Amino acid sequence: MTDVPVHRYSCVIIGGGLTGLRAALEIADAGYDTAVISKVHPLRSHSVAAQGGINAALGNAKGGENDTWEAHAFDTIKGSDYLADQDAVALMCRDAPRAVIELEHMGTVFSRTQDGRIAQRPFGGAGFPRTCYAQDRTGHNILHTLYEQAVNRKIPVYEEFFVISLVHAGGRCVGCTALEIATGKVHGFVSGVVFLATGGFGRIYSRSTNALINTGDGASLALRAGAPLKDMEFVQFHPTSLYGTNILITEGARGEGGILLNSDGERFMDRYAPGSRELAPRDVVARAIQKEIDEGRGFNGGYVHLDLTFLGEDLIKKRLPGIRLITRDFTGVDPINKPIPVQPAQHYSMGGVGVSLDGRVTDVGGLYAAGECACVSVHGANRLGGNSLLETVVFGRHVAQTILKDLSGVQISSSDPVKDAVQQMERKLAAMLSRGEGEPLYRIMDELKVTMITHFGIFRREKTMIEGLKKVKELQDRFSGVIITHKGQVFNQALVQALELEGMLLLAEVVAQGALARKESRGSHARTDFPARDDNNFLTHTMARLKEGEIEILYEPVTLGMFEPKERQY
Numbered sequence: 148m149t150d151v152p153v154h155r156y157s158c159v160i161i162g163g164g165l166t167g168l169r170a171a172l173e174i175a176d177a178g179y180d181t182a183v184i185s186k187v188h189p190l191r192s193h194s195v196a197a198q199g200g201i202n203a204a205l206g207n208a209k210g211g212e213n214d215t216w217e218a219h220a221f222d223t224i225k226g227s228d229y230l231a232d233q234d235a236v237a238l239m240c241r242d243a244p245r246a247v248i249e250l251e252h253m254g255t256v257f258s259r260t261q262d263g264r265i266a267q268r269p270f271g272g273a274g275f276p277r278t279c280y281a282q283d284r285t286g287h288n289i290l291h292t293l294y295e296q297a298v299n300r301k302i303p304v305y306e307e308f309f310v311i312s313l314v315h316a317g318g319r320c321v322g323c324t325a326l327e328i329a330t331g332k333v334h335g336f337v338s339g340v341v342f343l344a345t346g347g348f349g350r351i352y353s354r355s356t357n358a359l360i361n362t363g364d365g366a367s368l369a370l371r372a373g374a375p376l377k378d379m380e381f382v383q384f385h386p387t388s389l390y391g392t393n394i395l396i397t398e399g400a401r402g403e404g405g406i407l408l409n410s411d412g413e414r415f416m417d418r419y420a421p422g423s424r425e426l427a428p429r430d431v432v433a434r435a436i437q438k439e440i441d442e443g444r445g446f447n448g449g450y451v452h453l454d455l456t457f458l459g460e461d462l463i464k465k466r467l468p469g470i471r472l473i474t475r476d477f478t479g480v481d482p483i484n485k486p487i488p489v490q491p492a493q494h495y496s497m498g499g500v501g502v503s504l505d506g507r508v509t510d511v512g513g514l515y516a517a518g519e520c521a522c523v524s525v526h527g528a529n530r531l532g533g534n535s536l537l538e539t540v541v542f543g544r545h546v547a548q549t550i551l552k553d554l555s556g557v558q559i560s561s562s563d564p565v566k567d568a569v570q571q572m573e574r575k576l577a578a579m580l581s582r583g584e585g586e587p588l589y590r591i592m593d594e595l596k597v598t599m600i601t602h603f604g605i606f607r608r609e610k611t612m613i614e615g616l617k618k619v620k621e622l623q624d625r626f627s628g629v630i631i632t633h634k635g636q637v638f639n640q641a642l643v644q645a646l647e648l649e650g651m652l653l654l655a656e657v658v659a660q661g662a663l664a665r666k667e668s669r670g671s672h673a674r675t676d677f678p679a680r681d682d683n684n685f686l687t688h689t690m691a692r693l694k695e696g697e698i699e700i701l702y703e704p705v706t707l708g709m710f711e712p713k714e715r716q717y
């Protein structure tokens with residue numbers, strides 16, 4: 148007990164991606180002491196990998212002059228298959244132009260139109276060219292900008308600190324514990340409020356475009372703390388990832404004019420979405436590609452072609468240089484001369500921690516969440532490309548403003564509950580490390596990922612899902628006998644992975660239970676046994692809670708208002 152390292156802040160932000168950093172700036176500028184905790188250096192957060200761009204109705208591009216925030220809201224709600232909460236969508240789309248201009252003023256190097264304004268490109272499901280971009284490295288540019296701003300304000304960042312538990316006292320969250328990965332020491336953080344900005348959980352799937360760190364830690368922490376997880380069965384599959392490695396090939400490639408061809412040389416999107424073709428929303432295009440592959444019109448091994456060759460060398464070098472490098476380096480194909488082999492891959496977590504419009508986590512006082520780890524919900528059953536970067540900066544700031552309102556009434560707790568939690572975690576980690584024999588970690592991890600892609604992938608049906616859920620439960624049981632072969636304290640990545648896996652197994656079950664219970668098809672949730680959308684029974688959000696060790700599924704109404712649900716046609 149004597150040398151438990153304990154840190155005290157008004158606000159602790161878990162996550163150094165765009166959401167966490169944008170929130171940190173807001174809180175620091177209001178004069179409160181805040182710290183960011185991140186399991187990797189902030190610049191390695193998955194936000195850095197975002198390629199295609201960020202949406203805002205600026206009206207800068209040719210053909211986009213009449214764009215409005217209302218049109219952006221309509222596209223988002225239609226894209227969501229009417230599951231998004233319309234008040235949240237309105238808040239985001241109305242604030243988008245301000246948020247993008249703010250990024251520009253902070254120093255983001257956006258690509259430009261001829262007359263010097265921020266350039267915008269067409270994206271899937273959007274009625275106007277609305278996606279502002281920095282070549283095909285938009286996330287990289289924005290994340291560096293926000294990180295520079297955080298460094299300028301001297302905001303403390305605990306990097307390579309892995310948060311392992313939230314701490315409660317007096318009915319609210321009063322801090323957290325974190326493993327310092329470099330030393331193996333457990334630290335305590337006492338804080339007035341805790342902000343979750345921990346990103347998505349894509350890595351519960353094999354074939355994912357996500358960074359290896361996207362293991363959904365924040366969502367499993369919140370679930371264990373009593374919060375509901377919302378709409379977790381809605382998992383986005385991006386239509387175009389590089390065949391073999393599943394590195395993302397941005398929708399921007401289709402936005403710039405790229406087309407999809409099957410092994411017969413047919414531009415097959417004509418059959419699936421005659422109006423928008425390659426620029427239909429992601430759920431539609433991913434299903435079309437998968438169907439072509441399943442019905443034997445893909446290439447060997449299961450991919451189709453994304454053809455950019457006719458766009459010309461100049462355009463590819465100017466607007467898609469990253470895509471060209473990735474394709475050349477990982478397949479040996481230069482997209483200037485040859486089509487890119489692509490297949491769908493897990494890409495985004497629409498579901499997440501249930502929060503109010505202002506980011507307060509449902510049922511857990513003192514806890515807030517935003518960004519990909521949360522579900523507010525602006526994406527509903529299917530996210531439009533370019534809306535996630537927007538969500539991070541809009542809600543990072545908005546939820547920080549909620550915190551600023553709430554903080555004035557908050558007394559920071561004594562250190563005792565956090566010190567107790569640190570000791571409890573030390574005992575847990577020691578027990579995990581002391582186990583001498585058991586099953587290797589990677590085997591359970593690999594089986595989980597394959598189970599999820601096989602049983603809860605693009606197309607779903609009851610029989611396969613029941614088998615999948617059984618397998619997930621078997622893996623949960625086997626986890627209790629997992630062995631961590633590396634016993635050291637310094638950079639014990641196996642220990643970190645074991646802690647991640649424990650949470651991933653829980654999230655996988657929530658996805659599975661939610662998917663089984665939702666007997667309809669909506670957005671990314673496509674059931675072959677229930678192919679139609681069912682607004683009478685399922686125009687509702689799934690709310691999953693942990694009750695005495697079991698997942699309980701309840702439903703809550705969707706907030707409508709601006710647009711009546713209609714059949715989606717593209």
Ligand SMILES: Cc1cc2nc3c(=O)[nH]c(=O)nc-3n(C[C@H](O)[C@H](O)[C@H](O)COP(=O)(O)OP(=O)(O)OC[C@H]3O[C@@H](n4cnc5c(N)ncnc54)[C@H](O)[C@@H]3O)c2cc1C
Nearest residue numbers: 162163164166186194197199200310346518519533535536
């Ligand atoms: C390849 C790719 C390309 C994309 N392109 C686009 C695009 O062009 N446009 C768009 O709108 N969206 C895009 N997206 C989606 C978008 O990038 C993400 O949804 C968004 O950046 C998520 O930001 P975030 O701040 O919520 O989380 P992240 O950027 O994922 O950050 C999460 C943070 O949480 C920290 N963390 C997690 N768990 C713990 C823990 N236990 N302890 C401590 N720290 C923890 C991590 O270290 C990290 O700092 C893309 C996604 C991918 C995968």
